[in-house]
Amino acid sequence: MEHKAPLLLTDEQMRKFITxxxxxxxxxxxxxxxxxxxxQLNYVYEHEGNPGNNLLPRIRELQQVFDHPVVTGALTSVxxxxxxxxxxxxxxxNASSKAGGWHKDSYWGYQKIRNHHPWWAMIMYFPQDTSIEMGPTGIMPGTQNYESRTFVSDENKEEALASGEAGTFALIHYDIWHRSTPNVLGKERYMLKFEFMRxxxxxxxxxxxxxxxWKLPALVGAPYMAQETMWEETWNWLSGRVGSIANTVKEDAEYVxxxxxxxxxxxEPNALHAAYxxxxxxxxxxxxxxxxxxxEEIGVSRISAYGLSVSGIDAVQGLSEALDSKRIETVIHAVFALGELRRLAAVTVNKLIGLLEHPSNKVRQAVVETLGMIGGPIDAIVAGLIRCLKDEDVQVRFTAGLSLARIGAPAEAAVPQLQIALDDENRYVRAHALEALRYIGTEDAKDALIKHLFNSRWCSNTTPQSTFYP
Structure with a gap:
């Protein structure tokens, strides 16, 4: 199949995604x-069950979906x-006449602070005509940045439904509140969920x-119009401007x-508005x-971290001092904010690396992600991440692989330990190690990657009904 150029989103579409x-x-x-x-889906589900993480190799034609220019363009844009x-x-x-519960997807049990910036996204693809009566995914607009279920009405009047003809898909911020809606017709309804990360x-x-x-889109489905400062900051961040809203209002003691x-x-919407x-x-x-x-209230501490994460370089010293807190939550919140400040927080790297010895696995999980986001000084960060690939905590190990993928070729020193991680007991540690080798991309990394993929290659035609022929 010929690969066409991505069909990129427009400014108006990006504004809608942000709000x-x-x-x-x-x-x-x-x-x-x-x-x-x-x-094919009906056959696989009937005879083999849900293929889970093997959905793409089991049904090879699905790759055409993710090579489609509308899909690649939307993902590239975001x-x-x-x-x-x-x-x-x-x-x-979904063939159930009962609605599913409102939820945000987890990071496979990983309790991390959720990024307001779109580092992650999901595509929910509908391969059949999906009417409202067939139970499409329901999405609550504008809730991607709220930890609590802060909805406008109990009747869910604001809910958006991903209904439409076959080929319709929802591109969603990873952290938005969503649910399955009732399939009152009882007909087969598939939704194929794939995750993507920046x-x-x-x-x-x-x-x-x-x-x-920045300006508001023509129509805003998000119920809380007071969040324009947060939306503007996200627009600027996506445009490559770090700490863009810092010092944009004259200091006013009474206002502060x-x-x-x-x-x-x-x-929570009011508190977040205050933080930004x-x-x-x-x-x-x-x-x-x-x-x-x-x-003392953990929620206040967390929301303050969001404000500090967009406050620019002047927030770095205070955040560095917060790393010394005796309270684990404060340390985690400070680590998160420093990661969002990226290169502006490079002066804190040595202190962050010291936290890789912290007894709390939650602190180490936060630090290993932040080191990948700051990205330099390279040698110190890569050495720290290599240690993290051997951490006793599985979430530290699989996040280390993602951080090394973000660093790319300068993380070449991690290749030997990544090869060892390819035999880790956890599937996501192995998968992230493969991704890190791919993004590092040196000859040694490619050799390790190809050898492992050949050794573990999977035949999509081999089933209990067709073991080896034709």
Whole structure:
């Protein structure tokens, strides 16, 4: 199949993704393509069960979906041109007349702070015509940045439904609240879920970018219009501007004092708005956020970290000092904010590497991700990540592989330990080690990658009904 150039999103579509956290798009495959795809899915599910992470190799035609220019263009626009198709994928079958519960997907049990910036995204692909009565995925617009189930109404009036003809798909921010809706017709309904991650922080817009400055889209489905500061910051971040909102409002002691009170508001949208506004208020705002990260209420500390993560270089010293906190949550929140500040936080790398000896696996998990986001000094970070590939905690090990993939070729020294990780007992440690070798891309890395893939190659035609012929 000929690979066509990605069909990049427009400014308006990117604005909608930032405010609402999702887009409903459609491929243009033929009806026959989807008929055959559905036929294969029915056979596999009936005779073999759900193939889970082997969905793509088991049904090879699915790769055509992820090579489609609408799909590659959407992913490139949101995650950059070097995005990664994650090893975890799942085909959801829904014939239930009962609605599923609202949820955010987990990171396979990994309790991390969720990024407001789109480092991760999911595609939910519908290979059959999916009417509202067939139970499409329901999405709550604008909830990608809220930890709590902060919905406008109990009747879910704001819910968006990913319904449409075969080939319709939802591109969603990984952290948005969603659910399965009732399939009142009881007909077969598949939703094929694939995860993708950004491997490089943006340095420039990766969509069809025309307007430099942020503005609201024509229609906003997100219910909380007070989040425009947060949305503008995300737009700027995607455009390659780090800490872009820092010091954009003149310091005003009275305004900062009110925002510091709002930081403790029981309403998460109000508290988040205060955190992002404080990031604009110079030293006074940063001081209020630093007080917040040490607040006795964990929720206030976490929300303060979001503000500090976009406050620019002036927040680094206070965050570095917060790494010395006796409270694990404060340390984790500070580590998270430093990672989002990326190269601005390079002066804290030695201190962060020291935390790789921390007795809390949650602290080590946060640090190993942040080291990959900061990216330098290279030698010190790569040496630390090599140690993490041998950590007793599986989540530290699999995150180390992702961080090394982000660093790429400069992480060549990790190749021998990555080869060892290919035999790890955990499937995601092995998968992330493979990805790291691919993104490092040196001859030694490629040799290790090819050898492992040949040794573990999988035949999509081999089933209990067809063991070796034809």
């Amino acid at each position: 609402d956290g999702f887009l409903i798009l459609k491929t243009d495959f033929s009806r026959e393509f989807h008929r055959q795809l559905l036929e 995650l950059g041109p070097d995005y990664m198709l994650h090893a975890h994928r799942h085909g959801h079958f 491997t490089q922080a943006p340095t420039s817009p990766s969509w069809n970018h025309m307007d430099k400055e 004092q009110q925002l510091a009170v709002d930081l403790r508001d029981a309403s 506004e404080l990031a604009r208020c110079g030293k006074l705002g940063i001081d209020a956020l630093l007080q917040g990260i040490h607040h």
